[in-house]
Amino acid sequence: MRWIWLASYPKSGNTWLRLLIANLGREEPADINAIPESAGIASSREWFDSSMLFASGLLTYDECDRLRPMVYEAKREEFEDCVDLDEDNEEGGDDVASRVGQVHFVKSHDAWTVNPDGRPLLGGSRVADAAILIVRDPRDVAPSLANHNGSTIDGAVDLMGQQDGAFCGQPRRQAIQLRQQLLSWSAFNASWLDQRDVPVQCVRYEDLYTDTAATLGKVLAFAGVEVSEEDVARAVRFAAFSELTAQEQAKGFREAPPSRGKRSFFRRGIAGGWADELTAEQVERIEQDHAPMMERLGYALSAAGATEERRAE
Amino acid sequence: MASYRISGLSVRSEIALHGLMACDGPENAAPDVTIVRGEVPDAFDDAQVLGPNWALAQDRFRIGIPGVVSMLLTGGRELRFCPAPGVSDEEAAIFVASTGFGILLHQRGHPLLHASAARVGDAAVLFCGPSGAGKSTLAAALGERGHALVADDFCAISLREGRPWIAPDARKHKLWRQAIDAMALGGRSGAPVRNRIEKYFVDPREIVETPLPVAAIYALREQRPPHSPGITAPNIVDAALIVRTNAYRPRLVRAFGQQPLYFKAAAALAQRAGVYYLTRPLSFADMDKTADRLADHWASLGLLDRAA
Amino acid sequence: MISRHGDWLSARVGDEIMMMSAAHGVYLGLNEVGARIWDLIETPQPREALYAALQGEFEVDAETCRSEVDDFLEELLRRGAAVSDPG
Structure with missing residues (x-):
């Protein structure tokens, strides 16, 4: 088997890519609600509790992080044991939607970090064969993240700039998932790009948007999934955004956060929508916080920023 | 000792x-x-x-x-x-x-469920779900409404002439700070469950010390699309899987080769009690609404007839 | 002849039957008609006998009955819950 991380800062297109993958080799569009929610993600509390046999809720987040590499190693063994079985085991931890043949795709919003023992939190090369990092223009991420968190856009920009940004890190209650250290938007992406434990392929949301089939084809080739062009084309058709939003409106989608008003998970599937949603000041803050990483990933700074840069020369 | x-x-x-x-x-x-x-x-x-x-x-x-x-x-x-x-x-x-x-x-070979349980009339109802699903909080909230605590974390099921019974396992509630504050249980809360964890022991109002027949088991689900709030019955395959996947430690059922044991427990629970989904918002503000919904359900099942 | 196969546990719940294969950890549910067929094939039965029995018990025309029963048996065979022996 092969284990491929699908890593991304939140709201960067991870679910879209998973939906594309889930639609491979199908006769009809995959049910959007069949995409596993708590299963198939690195921060799954269920994976921890069921492998280690005790409640992660009794540990501090740092104590959890010390043990998380063991959890993924055990999970990998379990996947390998199931290689001959076509059916998913009855404990329901695995899901066909996240697997293509013998290639397992596992989502992660955790940055690539080392735990307090100095081991890669996600188990390094003992667990994963490779990683796909999905990145998206931070000026598009901000409004989408605000929508997801039910926060203001300024709040989202703050979180993206915070060196110790995290999901599910509240100490006063137990979040459904384990704490995920996001770091800042720049540091998250740097952590995955610069680690040397597993080969990583970077995919830009914008490229996936502009030429979905070609980009998906590249991703799958990197992951070691053999598919025909027709398969890819059909998966793209099935997963088309119209399909997504239609299904979401008809049934709701279980990965959407509990409603605080009417927000939909696929808020707006358009690359480059930031210009009319952010104030000039918000754009400036994002660019100030993340200019080097934006440039590294090929996201041009806006005219204002560019002018200043020219002046500086 | x-x-x-x-x-x-x-x-x-x-x-x-x-x-x-x-x-x-x-x-x-x-x-x-x-x-x-x-x-x-x-x-x-x-x-x-x-x-x-x-x-x-x-x-x-x-x-x-x-x-x-x-x-x-x-x-x-x-x-x-x-x-x-x-x-x-x-x-x-x-x-x-x-x-x-x-x-x-x-x-020991008991079917053991990851569930809390409360007394309703002369029977017990169980609430199961993974860590964080709200089992303990719901049991504590029902305690405030006069339903004695039967179990907080795990429920050992035994079958007597085909009927499922639960062995009482009443102990202190273990609640997160946020739940204690929201339900105003601070007066009965004590030491933290563990140093550095904001989860505390809370004295239950009343506990059950004798075995009770099981009247219903509810799988807790958060209200979020596609699930709308309410109490619904799953199909029988899902009913069986609810029991299987809510074993206290599902991995051990396989390790101990106990799958048939959980199948029989599921069959007994489906035949002689009832297996349901309870879908509700996770917010504390909605707790009363959830408790009312449950009370209506118990009335419709005839569980309240012999109470009080 | 169609007969039950494998290590399936089954339990009746109302009109339906809940089934589990201990070897594969697979769960199945049979509706009222499926449950009746499962009862019937406790002793090996020719297909024709199944069609006849069900047509007598349920309101269904011969053609629908045959095709529905065949589909159901196909599923049971595929799941390894039944076998079909010639004769």
Whole structure:
């Protein structure tokens, strides 16, 4: 088997890519609600509790992080044991939607970090064969993240700039998932790009948007999934955004956060929508916080920023 | 030596188990289970099933909570624990009383569900779901409404003439700070379950000490698309899977080869009680609405007829 | 002849039957008609006998009955819950 991380800062297109993958080799569009929610993600509390046999809720987040590499190693063994079985085991931890043949795709919003023992939190090369990092223009991420968190856009920009940004890190209650250290938007992406434990392929949301089939084809080739062009084309058709939003409106989608008003998970599937949603000041803050990483990933700074840069020369 | 009743078993323990209700021990009779301090092997030579921090060999099971305590469970009768260097008994106790004892109950061959339970009329209703689903909080909220606590974390099921019964396992609630504040239970809250964790023991208002027949089991689900709030019955396959996947430790059902046991429990629960989904918002503000919904359901099942 | 196969546990719940294969950890549910067929094939039955029995008990025309029963048996065979022996 092969284990491929699908890593991304939140709201960067991870679910879209998973939906594309889930639609491979199908006769009809995959049910959007069949995409596993708590299963198939690195921060799954269920994976921890069921492998280690005790409640992660009794540990501090740092104590959890010390043990998380063991959890993924055990999970990998379990996947390998199931290689001959076509059916998913009855404990329901695995899901066909996240697997293509013998290639397992596992989502992660955790940055690539080392735990307090100095081991890669996600188990390094003992667990994963490779990683796909999905990145998206931070000026598009901000409004989408605000929508997801039910926060203001300024709040989202703050979180993206915070060196110790995290999901599910509240100490006063137990979040459904384990704490995920996001770091800042720049540091998250740097952590995955610069680690040397597993080969990583970077995919830009914008490229996936502009030429979905070609980009998906590249991703799958990197992951070691053999598919025909027709398969890819059909998966793209099935997963088309119209399909997504239609299904979401008809049934709701279980990965959407509990409603605080009417927000939909696929808020707006358009690359480059930031210009009319952010104030000039918000754009400036994002660019100030993340200019080097934006440039590294090929996201041009806006005219204002560019002018200043020219002046500086 | 302290004596307890846990899941209907008499237990004698060398350490105080916080959160459990102490009782007078059987004077002469041997207890069903003894909890002793002692050496725990790092590994078994004859291990049959291995996990990252646990191993099963014949009638022995070892589990380590790294850096805290390791435990050896033998034949469902003895739980031997060994705290890691520098770890107090107190810190080890919570893992002995929950994790250790839960696995020991699996080892004894009871169908064991990860569920809380409350008394309704002359029966018990169970609430199951993974960690964080809201089992303990709901049981505590129902306690405030006069439903005595039957179990907080695990429910050992036995079948008597085809009818499912639950062994009482009442102990202190374990609630997160946010829940204690939201439900104004601060007056009855005590020590933290563990240092550095904002989860505290809370005294239940009333507890049940005798076995009760099971009237219903609810799988807790958060209200979020595509699930709308309410109580619904799953199809029979999902009913069977609800019981199977809500074993206290689902992995152990396979390790111990107990799948048929859980199938039979599921069949009995579906035939003689009822298996339902309870879908509700997770917010505390909606707790009353959820409790009202449950009360209506119990009335429709006739559970309240003999109450009061 | 169609007969039950494998290590399936089954339990009746109302009109339906809940089934589990201990070997594969697979769960199945049979509706009222499926449950009746499962009862019937406790002793090996020729297909024709199944069609006849069900047509007598349920309101269904011959053609629908045949095709529905065949589909159901196909599923049971595929799941390894039944076998079909010639004769």
